[in-house]
Amino acid sequence: MDLPLLPKGTYYLTRITADDHAGWLWIVSLLTLVYPLITCFVRLYVKRGIYSSDDWSLFASTVLSTCQHTCLFVGLSYGLGKSTALLENQNIASIDGAVFASEVLFVAAQAIAKLSLALFSRRIFRNGNHGISLMCDVLVAATIGWGVTSLLILLPKCSPTVSLSSLASQQCPGNVLLWQIVTALDVTTEFAIVLVPSYLVMKTQIRRKPKLLAVAAFGMRLPSVIFSVVHVTKLQSSLSETDAGLAVVSPLAWLQIEIAWSLIAASIPSFKAFMKPFDNVSATNPDRSANLSHSQSRSDGLFMGPVKPTKKTDSKAGFAEPQVLELRPDNVESQSAVHHCSRRPSLNMNSVGSSALQEHIIRREVDWEVRYEAVPKS
Template sequence: MSDPSAAGPTIDPMDTSAGNRFAPYSPENHSAPLWIVSILGLIYTIGVLSIRLFIKRRVFGWDDSLIVAGTLTGLVQAIVFFKALKSGLGQVPEHVPNLSTTASLAFTAQILLLIALYLAKCSGILLLRRLFVRDQQNTGRLCDVVLGFTVVCGIATVVMSSAGCPSTGSFTTHCSSTNTRWSVVTALDIATEVILLLLPAYLVWQLQMKTSYKLRVIAAFCFRILVIIFSIFHLIARIKYADTQPSPFNIVTTLVWHQTLLAWGLISATIPNLKAFLQSLSASWGGADWGYTVKAYGNGTFEMKSMGTQSRSHAMASTTGTENATDMDQKYETQIQTRQVGERSSLGSGGSQDMIIRKETVWTVVRS
């Protein structure tokens, strides 16, 4: 009978020292979920932004600039967050070499995350202004007021979440009135998101287009509903964390929801821009021309095909009623001036490349 000790040492599957794991998961180390959600969020965010830059490369606007700034801020946040993970974030305090450094990095990442989140909100508002507002002063003022309110909420959120809180000591003691602070932060976040959901519905419902098309436009902006849901989940996790001992280990669930909130906040700001990319892949969105197009439109003159004998007779009888039969052989030229759905120059725009979502067509039929 063989000696059991001769089979070699038994490896404990919960021992993080066994093997060379990138992100070990054990009862004393929960950093793996943080690595996963932050890396995946960064990949998806940069991928969606790359598609947007490809679509909007010829009509790059302020809304695109802000989403680029938000994504870059999110990238810096991810780098700081990765450093915090390497220094012990997600582990029990006994395994963290320098608790104050880890706390400072996590605190900095939190502020950058909030800034990136509100840059994405402002980008969405400027996109709405670019799409729906042209010469209408009332809707223009409305978008400006909403933009100003969002900026104020963003500043208040950053101040509320960080003022009076020791950055290096955030894992040794909770910030004063932490539940009240984050309840206000979440309330501001939800308030701005509700406005971003209602504003496109209000603007598009004034347009002369089919109801089904209006609903599709609204649906493109409704993906931000998940931002509200993730924000609520983050608040619940934050309140639960406030009832425990502050540590880089107990805060893992809170940070998972926060990273998810940031990723979807940036991604959902680009979703209304993706129709042109789907069109290039022969995807069907119901055939409605309410989104962007990769082709340029503008003022132009087009010569139409000559009418058939029967069509010419019908057209002439309905317009003049006194034309001679010899006039049926004449061709007609139609000049079309179009303010087209989507992008590039428009009627009376002076060569502007601003995008709008209205469509106005002027027909002039000239007998040649």
């Protein structure tokens, strides 16, 4: 529908008419560029000084997404979104190249966004258990494999998704089929990214409400599956359109929505409100609710000194010699030894930092054995 005539001298970026749908792409592209940028900057600001691999992966994905939007803006400057009847031949070639570049960058940005969440899951849950570590590593490998496979599928093709040149469309059939394969693999990895962390969350010994919040945070990626399916559906229906210049608008718009939501959803699980209950939780052993810190692991060796104090004094400090107190009137003395089983090496108590006493332990089971023996005094 044509917009009403604007007052003379009014400047506008683009108009939406029956032969020009570029305005829809401008609106969608600008919104899907701004929101992920804000989310990324907020995450980097909140976590400043404590960045990890998943943060840098998300930053790299945001940069690639920005480049992908830039390619789309270049295509819009050449007439992307307008009817082919309004385009010149040289502009059609430039638009095709810009769209193809945006599709390749989309796959790269999407793959790294998935990798960011996979690395985050590995950092949270990988803690010594071989089975869980293997599960996290397989998730990381699956996201990388999707990106590499998708690029190998799309790069050899000689035209973008919906080429504005009818000659190019005849020379490069099967482009939609390739995108259907990429989408099927995309949906599979999305479900894996949601289900694996959710399964590991349910193994932890915490209250049900924090568990459900964490599962919901990881489940925020599920709309990306819907957007991906809608994109390939719109792509297939665009083949029946008579005007390729207008038909390309809807698939590209859903592609922008998908990458924007993917970037935003990759940051949601890292918010402190969702992950705070898991600060001291280990998923490696469901029978334990506390994730012992390094200082705690060193405090497993607890030594008890002799019952009666020694007679050594520090003359320089001016301390008086302690009085030796007899525990029993008979001619025997008592010696006690306390032992417990620990899988960690025991260290002297002097080597244990005070921070070990300040850690919060939810539950800790230790088996103690007390032995008593009476020996004659020497």
